[in-house]
Amino acid sequence: MAEETLLLLKNIRTPGYTGDLAAYQKAGGSKAWEKVLKSMKPAEVIEVLKASGLRGRGGAGFPCGMKWSFMPPPSDKPHYLVCNADESEPGTFKDHLIMLNDPHEFLEGMMIGCYAMNSHHGYIYIRGESQHAIKRVQQAIDELYKAKLLGKNILGGGFDLHLTVHPGAGAYICGEETAMLDSLEGKRGQPRSKPPFPAQSGFDACPTTVNNVETLANVPFILNQGAEAFAALGPANNAGTQCVSISGHVAKPGVYEVEMGHNLKSLIYDYAGGIRGGKKLKAVIPGGASAGILRPDEIDIPYDFDNLMKAGTMRGSGAIMVFDEDTDVVRLAERTIRFFNHESCGQCTPCREGTFWLKNMVRQFMDDAGDEALAKRMERAAFQIGGTTICAFGDAVSGPMMAFVRKFPEEFAKHYAS
């Protein structure tokens, strides 16, 4: 197997690493937190983050430092940092790897983020199904309180900070940041219409920033090693390493940490061991269920935000799903739309009705009762959901569903009525 570029997973890849606070600190952990508390102003932290070029790893790839800088100056309203640990994008499991095996890394990043944004309370939103992750992260937080790295007047620096784990209850849409905030407020997880953006009015109508687990896990490295060291990794505008979740019909599915911009084909063949059983590759979904499918001849590209966008799909949450020659792409489409129809919150018309209609159309293909007109209609309905809804869920349905029809017409033709 090709070597990983270990930045985030360094501890995890160390044999015998337990992930508790003592082990974390022995491996050099908590230093960034102490450094920030003792010697940096919040604005300075944000400048370092901006200089690092770190982009959000949750899906949209928004520059992290810029996001933090959107938070207003301190006022009588509390500020909040919410860590998006929902990890519900199908094909994604890298945040769970971090949370279960090295929780202190992202927690330290989160604490630094709270300091930078004058937040005295942070919430970690973990999907309710992942009881193990909830318990593991809670355990880590308890350790931090005990070590007085959390709580009141931390390390005598006068900064108070609390972290709370908030369990979700089974809803993909709660991975969308404003839906997550509603869910955190005890509501149905329905995305909010923006403006106002969370930085103005987020959790409890107070300034709030939402960051993904992996994004925050990068923060200690950036503060310890400097923005330049981080920016030096990966191509321009796509700095750092990335934890890529590879699943499906590969020999060695799992999480691999590579530099941003690493070749997609190499990830599949050099890291994940190629297609299992010596079969041929049929298709790759490169960024979670929300990303458009690629044909085998389209995967020889650098794997990062900008290059995947250029290829008409997206990096998303870094989830690569690989499918071999025996895969029926229509069935893939069926699984995909079944998922989106199940998980649509239902508030926007195009998404609510469109996913229902698309599901029915794909099922008609599954019943071998399709035709060319139906494929066209499917493509049109999918196109109509894109960009017409409150949140990006509409695009997440639209992109992949159109891609299935456009990239694999011959697969749909196999399901035409005879």
Next chain:
Amino acid sequence: MPIFYLNDKPVEFEKGETILKAALRAGTEIPHYCYHPGLKITAQCRMCLVEITDMGNGRGMPKLQTSCSTPAGENMKVSSVSEKAHWGQNLVNEFLLVNHPLDCPICDQAGECDLQNYAHRYGTGHSEMAYEKRVYGWRNVGSFLMLERNRCVQCSRCERFSRDIVGTHDFGAFLRTHELTFDTWGDSEITHKFQGNLADICPVGAITSRDWRFKKRAWKLHKTPTVCTACSTGCNITLEHHENRVFRVKPRENQAVNRWWMCDEGRESFPVLNNRRERILEPQARVKGELQAASWDAIEKAVAHRLQEIGANGAQVLGLTDTHATNEELFVFKQLLSEGFGSDQLYFPYRPGTQQEKPPRYLADTFVYSLITTDKSPNTAGALKAGLIGDEDDKRLKAALKAAPKVVFILGTPFVNDVAVREAVSQADLIVAIGTLHNPWVELADVVLPGHTHGEKDGTFLNKAERLQRIRPALDAPEGTRDQVGILASLLALLGKEPAPASAEAAFNAMGQQDGPFKGLSWEAVGPQGLPLGGAKPAQATA
């Protein structure tokens, strides 16, 4: 005010105002379902998508934006008619028809249904969805309402109204995806007194009012803007009628009075306007103990004769009125007593109102609960301002009745349930009752003069907040009846006095020229939004 451009036309907007609000105020329709000016903005139906070609800084927005949630900006260029905007409007409507039953022919909302109208204006009016639709049964969800969820467009107005305006949250949002449904839980029914508003705000035929079911097609109705008389709040309403029958009452927006809402008591108060069975249709006089119909001419002559015979004056002549009488009627009534008989004995039942309903917990804005008062008449404040005599226990009236008045004029049904008052009044030599429906005073009266209902007459009321508001005639009054101002004026004329103003307008203008609460006001000044006493400007309507 700053401006932005909507479909190339400049539109003024207030800072922070959304594109949709400014557009509606300027009279440009942008189709929408979930937006309602009285409810929180959710931007979920997506019908109001517009194309923003320039945010005011030379750059456009790549995606269509919902005009209900996007603030207008200086020099912004917005189109609701561009090809792209039409694409958005059409697709939303197409998706809405995916699961809609298209049962317009049997839907009460037809003719005033946003889905139907927009499908014609902005859509193809059909859906290519060829699969089994989502199907629910219909049922009653309250004494006032019927729910037909197949027609629902999931705009969530009903939930937002229930949660944020009434606070009962009886309409909730349940489930998600295409199963998302707005409903009461299980079979539970709504019991609050603001149900009718749910039928109003539902943009389609999902929530309709039960008493309106299959009664009339909406497009046949004539609409008369007027004021509710069911309590002292005076909600602004529209009487909706056809062929001289009222079919329903709808609230009319007035930010200073009822905003967009009204209560069900008010809504259910209209049947009285259609009541012909108990209506007094002709003037009558008692002959040998029996009331007999006669012409107005004959009756008036007889009354004049009787009054001369009795020769009563001063405190021997008493007037009783209820507070359903308009300011103009009270004015002429007072004039009749003072100029005709030198009497100042005009009594009314003074029943100050208090808020009737208690708002539930967790409701932030309890405004709607202030709408229903315990004073079930529209003009108590007017009677007070007119200087009529009244107290909560009717003590002063009872004292006056001890002096055995000889002539009693009764307008409406004041004190009608008080046996002692009826007994004392019955001793008078002449009782003249002016009214619209049969009532105990008619049983006692020597002369009965048929007046007009508040659906037939013109006039003003002063609501509990001393806002002067005008009612307008919606229906033709039955032949043989006369409006009360005219009746009272002609009674004064019988006595050979200076003629009193014989119309509401003339009476009001006369009041405007005298010292008193309405000094300086003219009939025209009382606009459709009313006029607060004290000279504040009438409230502006919002979009």
Next chain:
Amino acid sequence: MAKVGFSDAVLKEVNTLFERYPKKVHALLPVLHIAQRENAGWLPEGWDAYVAELCETTLNHVRGVITFYNMYKTTPVGRHHIMVCTCLPCGLCGGTEVLEHLEHRLGIKSGNVTPDGQFSLEESQCLAACDQAPLMMVNEDLQKRITLEEIDRWIDEARAKKA
């Protein structure tokens, strides 16, 4: 109907939870989880109203939340609540076969409980361990790369334990 309401010890736990949020209603999701934990994995009648009262919100707010999220159940679940991911990629790596096998072995369709109340089955969406497909989650335990033979063995063991 069984008594609705938390014990003093659980109430204490809930009150500690409330302290972590600006408003009580914010803790609605975790409080509902606790209510399910105290009621064998589901929310019997009356608990929605009880939790609404506790979290200072309206009843239909709570019902709206319960019906929105997958994890809240208003009907009983089995002692072993089984979730099988059939999403992509699990669905294409044996997940659907696992589900079909379980339906066959347990004699119930997804969404149901066996008559003896031992097992309930639910077809679920992504469980965030796609590299270990197919996945089966039993109560809180995620069983990875599960084979049909392992499932048979597990069912037999679970049944034997009960007997």
